[in-house]
Amino acid sequence: MEKTLKLIFLTVTALIMAACTERNPEVAPYGTYAEGYLGSVEPQGWIKEFLDRQLEGMTGHREALAYPFNTAMWMGETQRNGNYGSDWWRFEQSAYFTDGAMRLGYITGDEQMLDIAEKSLDYTLSHADENGELGINQEHYLWPFAVFFRAMQATYEATGDERIIPALRKHYMSYPGRMEINHKRNIMTIEGMLWTYWKTGEKELLDFACESWDKGGFSLDSTLCVSSEPIDCHGVTYSEYLKLPMMLYAYSGNPKCLELARSAHAKLEKYHLLADGLPSSAEYLIGNGSLAAHETCVGTDYPWSLGYFLMTTGEARWADDIERATFNAGVGAVTKDFKTLQYFSAPNQFIATGHSNHCKFNHGRTWMAYRPTHQTECCAGNVQRFMPNYVARMWLQGTSTDEIVAALYGPSKISTELGNGSSVKISEETNYPFEDTVRFVVEETSKFALSFRIPLWCHGNMTARLNGKSVKVCDNGKGFATIRRNWKKGDVLELAFDLNTEIIDFHSTNAEGLLPQGSREQYPLCKADSLDAYSYITRGPLLFSYSIPSEWEEDTEYYEYIHGKVPGNPDFKCWNITPAADWNYALTKSSEPEFVSTGAEGYPFDPESVPCYVRVPVKSVVGWKLDEGIFTSRVPQDIETEGEEKYIELVPYGSTTLRLTLFPTK
Numbered sequence: 001m002e003k004t005l006k007l008i009f010l011t012v013t014a015l016i017m018a019a020c021t022e023r024n025p026e027v028a029p030y031g032t033y034a035e036g037y038l039g040s041v042e043p044q045g046w047i048k049e050f051l052d053r054q055l056e057g058m059t060g061h062r063e064a065l066a067y068p069f070n071t072a073m074w075m076g077e078t079q080r081n082g083n084y085g086s087d088w089w090r091f092e093q094s095a096y097f098t099d100g101a102m103r104l105g106y107i108t109g110d111e112q113m114l115d116i117a118e119k120s121l122d123y124t125l126s127h128a129d130e131n132g133e134l135g136i137n138q139e140h141y142l143w144p145f146a147v148f149f150r151a152m153q154a155t156y157e158a159t160g161d162e163r164i165i166p167a168l169r170k171h172y173m174s175y176p177g178r179m180e181i182n183h184k185r186n187i188m189t190i191e192g193m194l195w196t197y198w199k200t201g202e203k204e205l206l207d208f209a210c211e212s213w214d215k216g217g218f219s220l221d222s223t224l225c226v227s228s229e230p231i232d233c234h235g236v237t238y239s240e241y242l243k244l245p246m247m248l249y250a251y252s253g254n255p256k257c258l259e260l261a262r263s264a265h266a267k268l269e270k271y272h273l274l275a276d277g278l279p280s281s282a283e284y285l286i287g288n289g290s291l292a293a294h295e296t297c298v299g300t301d302y303p304w305s306l307g308y309f310l311m312t313t314g315e316a317r318w319a320d321d322i323e324r325a326t327f328n329a330g331v332g333a334v335t336k337d338f339k340t341l342q343y344f345s346a347p348n349q350f351i352a353t354g355h356s357n358h359c360k361f362n363h364g365r366t367w368m369a370y371r372p373t374h375q376t377e378c379c380a381g382n383v384q385r386f387m388p389n390y391v392a393r394m395w396l397q398g399t400s401t402d403e404i405v406a407a408l409y410g411p412s413k414i415s416t417e418l419g420n421g422s423s424v425k426i427s428e429e430t431n432y433p434f435e436d437t438v439r440f441v442v443e444e445t446s447k448f449a450l451s452f453r454i455p456l457w458c459h460g461n462m463t464a465r466l467n468g469k470s471v472k473v474c475d476n477g478k479g480f481a482t483i484r485r486n487w488k489k490g491d492v493l494e495l496a497f498d499l500n501t502e503i504i505d506f507h508s509t510n511a512e513g514l515l516p517q518g519s520r521e522q523y524p525l526c527k528a529d530s531l532d533a534y535s536y537i538t539r540g541p542l543l544f545s546y547s548i549p550s551e552w553e554e555d556t557e558y559y560e561y562i563h564g565k566v567p568g569n570p571d572f573k574c575w576n577i578t579p580a581a582d583w584n585y586a587l588t589k590s591s592e593p594e595f596v597s598t599g600a601e602g603y604p605f606d607p608e609s610v611p612c613y614v615r616v617p618v619k620s621v622v623g624w625k626l627d628e629g630i631f632t633s634r635v636p637q638d639i640e641t642e643g644e645e646k647y648i649e650l651v652p653y654g655s656t657t658l659r660l661t662l663f664p665t666k
Contacts, residue, residue, distance in 0.1 A: 032314030039158035045411030057338030064572035091144035100384025106158035132170030143185035149192035235281020243305035277325035290635035293346035296379035316479025331654030347661040371574035449484035461498030544650035548658035549581035585618035
């Protein structure tokens with residue numbers, strides 16, 4: 001009897017990767033996976049806590065962020081406040097915020113966020129011009145609407161609102177023959193245009209998108225994607241551009257577009273990707289030296305673009321990169337109560353005050369301080385998006401109508417109906433990425449295919465158990481495996497990953513050439529950060545940092561260049577955070593890093609309840625101190641150490657504010 005049961009079990013296991021010939025019609029023609037489950041995914045555990053804090057924090061109190069978030073935004077007319085920046089900025093910035101708020105509302109059911117969604121959509125749909133063009137757009141600069149389009153997409157995905165597709169069709173069909181879109185960020189119109197083509201089948205939209213891309217003339221066109229010249233581009237803009245050739249491949253099948261997307265990303269990764277998962281962007285791409293920082297906008301826009309890489313290619317590596325950027329750089333750019341953000345943040349930041357910005361762009365200003373109000377408002381809007389975006393793409397549609405894909409891991413529940421009519425209810429029980437197991441509990445009997453990711457960082461060392469019995473899973477060659485079966489209520493699939501704690505020894509790459517430091521004439525061209533060597537420590541998708549003991553003092557100084565903006569809520573403060581203890585440590589590598597689970601309960605990014613840390617040996621570096629007493633200094637290269645070796649504890653990067661992440665070694 002036991003042998004018979006074992007034979008049956010092995011037979012079922014052998015069918016795990018059985019293919020389904022019917023392709024999912026909700027996937028772009030040349031893509032692999034597709035989004036579409038916003039509103040069907042319920043966050044759990046620490047992700048729910050993050051989103052609850054987001055609601056209690058900046059997203060739920062937009063008055064704290066001051067202009068333009070204390071205006072009507074896209075729910076009515078928004079007047080310009082002074083002459084700082086460009087006239088279209090307020091529409092871009094408030095569109096960022098609106099997209100994040102709408103997604104947060106559809107995920108959590110929060111009435112305040114849903115009210116923003118309803119009013120923004122109603123106002124925008126009722127204010128089309130005679131051509132059908134949506135949005136308040138006197139200058140016909142298309143970029144702000146390209147941002148707001150994503151909010152409309154979110155609404156359609158969550159509610160199926162029947163007004164959206166006809167309005168977008170008329171909006172985009174008004175462009176051909178009337179205006180060019182291959183100018184600066186106007187080319188980002190392609191994103192919404194292709195989505196609308198997917199829904200309507202209007203081939204004119206696809207043709208216009210392809211023709212506009214082929215004309216070039218913007219910061220990352222076909223020529224520049226494959227050029228051997230150094231990248232000379234604003235970091236956030238480059239991160240937005242990345243997705244376009246990949247999307248064009250997904251919808252047109254042109255293999256050249258796939259090549260262009262991979263080439264553009266490879267250059268970014270080689271020269272500018274930082275340890276916390278984001279490319280440098282302060283504000284331009286400035287290499288990967290130890291002082292390189294990134295704009296908080298890129299913490300949303302880069303993972304968003306990588307989502308298209310993931311959905312189009314079906315390759316797990318892009319999901320790995322999304323997790324790395326979100327869990328580390330994204331969370332690390334905000335205080336844990338989600339009441340303040342940095343405009344620039346960095347892997348090494350030994351001080352964060354109103355005068356501590358060590359980047360050459362706006363050097364010495366507030367841009368690296370944790371505060372709700374900033375000189376330029378884009379990051380304050382965009383930071384609202386990164387975690388709702390993550391939740392929206394945790395689960396994806398598969399390549400067949402009976403397939404659902406667990407792409408990005410974390411505690412969640414999904415309840416949906418697949419294209420073949422199968423009902424799916426799955427609870428993902430885990431404290432990932434702080435633990436190495438993920439449990440999928442099926443809550444309703446149904447027949448479907450469950451695909452799941454095998455992260456590249458576990459080097460294939462993953463085990464799977466179905467209802468307590470070992471199951472052999474087969475990588476499809478792209479880092480995903482599939483189990484197709486008649487699932488019973490109460491079935492449990494448990495995945496266990498081999499999370500090795502690793503020391504990464506890194507030498508920064510010479511980007512060569514002169515890199516611009518902003519559009520203003522008073523900011524001169526400068527060399528990319530000089531070459532550095534440093535080491536950092538990872539475990540799975542998590543980066544670990546020494547959380548520098550610190551003193552916090554409210555910053556009440558008046559900064560003229562912030563144009564009178566002050567937090568509109570007294571519970572939201574601006575902070576000067578200074579180091580209160582030594583941080584000038586070098587790794588000695590006299591012993592291997594020791595990973596320790598604390599067993600602590602509570603929110604894992606709160607410093608007092610971190611669930612894990614890494615213990616490492618260090619010695620103090622002679623003469624390593626703050627530059628000029630107020631700026632983070634680069635990692636020294638020829639070091640002398642002093643004193644006895646001691647051990648310090650490194651915690652998850654996202655739980656820190658002041659931090660030492662990139663170490664010199666001895």
